[in-house]
Amino acid sequence: MRRPRVRRPLVRRPRVSRPRLRRPRLRVRRWFGGLRTRLVVAFVLVALVSAVTTSALAYRESRTAVLERKQDAVLTDFTNRVDQAAADFDVPADEASLNRFATGIADGLGDDALVVARYRSLTASSDASADRTRITPALRDAVRKYNRMSFQRVDLEENPYLVVGTPVTFDSGAPSGLDVFAITSLRAEREHTAGLLYAARNAIVPVVLLAALLALLAAGTVLRPVRELGRATRQHAAGDLTSRVRVRGSDELASLAHDFNETAQALEASVTELREQDVRAKRFVADVSHELRTPLAAMTMVATVLDEDAATLPPDAAHAARTVSDETARLSRLVDDLMEMSRFDSGAARLNLTDTDLAESVRATLSLRGWTDRVATDLPCGVRALVDRRRLDVIVANLVGNALRHGAEPVTLTVSTDPEGDWITAEVTDEGAGLPPEALAHVFDRFYKADSARTRSEGSGLGTAIALENARLHGGTIEAANRAGGGAVFTLRMPWRLTPEESP
Known part of the structure; x- marks a missing residue:
């Protein structure tokens, strides 16, 4: 009688399934707030991704090592136990010998191990009440087909098991018809790896908190020069060109602060020089104008006699x-x-407010210059306000005269008040061609001429500029535009200063 021998299995390296890392769904907001917030968020995200990646890799390697150690130990013990039991096992076998064979192998594999032996149509196990469904048909087919040891990990009722199967062959290599299967629980290994995962997950929280703290410190260090630059820039915008930024270190931010200081110093020098030139130019105009008044008065008297x-x-x-x-x-x-312009530039212009009937003042302006018949008016009666009569006369005369010279008749002058009674509005319109688009932005500039080919004009080129300065002195403004039906429109708006009798 030939004794069966166990064919040494070709142990294959187990394929450990890798855990799938799911990227957390982060709702990326379109706006993270300030630069500090964005730096902290970026720093924390980098730390979080690094911690999660490191933990996942460590968990995968630890899980693989634990399972491989368990599988190697089970395969080695199972092979040795089968070799020992097969040496005393004779075929053909009956159910009693098959039970002893299975029980003998199970005794050396541990308390939780289950061994199932199959010989042709007979099946015996070390525990008759145990569930044999953990031995899958695929594993049985693999043992019979390839005639070598195979193993498989299965999950039953959320419990992991390692199932190993091997055929028993004769010394000549012929199959004996006896197949042996061992079922070992992997619950301890799963709990061990779960503990590793739990520890790695808990370690992420302090890592992220530490990263946030370091990010706040780093952001404060990085943003301090930026805040100083912002403060200095705001001071420059407010007119304080003496503000500078302290240079710290020799990094890029220090270089930026150094460049800012050099730029600010050059800008301060240029602005100071421009202001001095502007002051000298205004003083020169005022001095020349003042000096011309005396000889001009004599020339005017002589010219009057000659005329x-x-x-x-x-x-x-x-x-x-x-x-x-x-x-x-x-x-x-x-x-x-x-x-007059030199007074505005020097800040010497002052208002002389008097109680004035606006309709009478406008009529007087038109009558004094002989424009009563050339200008259509819409003047409300009984509207009184505190204005500077001379300056109001200058504003109306300049606007109406500009419309008569450069526009086309009829010229219309309309005075109105808003429903709330806070503003006085005067509109001067004409029926001419209107203002060229490029002239609208410069119509109130000094000495500006819409027609560059026209070198001389009846006026001084300062009429609209003087009118605007007088309106600003009253707290108002003048706007120029073109009407949809043709012609230009100049709109004067001034706050309504009530007379003492009308004041509440």
């Missing part, structure tokens, strides 16, 4: 006398306008 006697002079002399008179009058207006 009165022009009728008795020869034609050429009469034409020259009238030309001198006209140019002298124009020069006088120009000097007066320059003197």
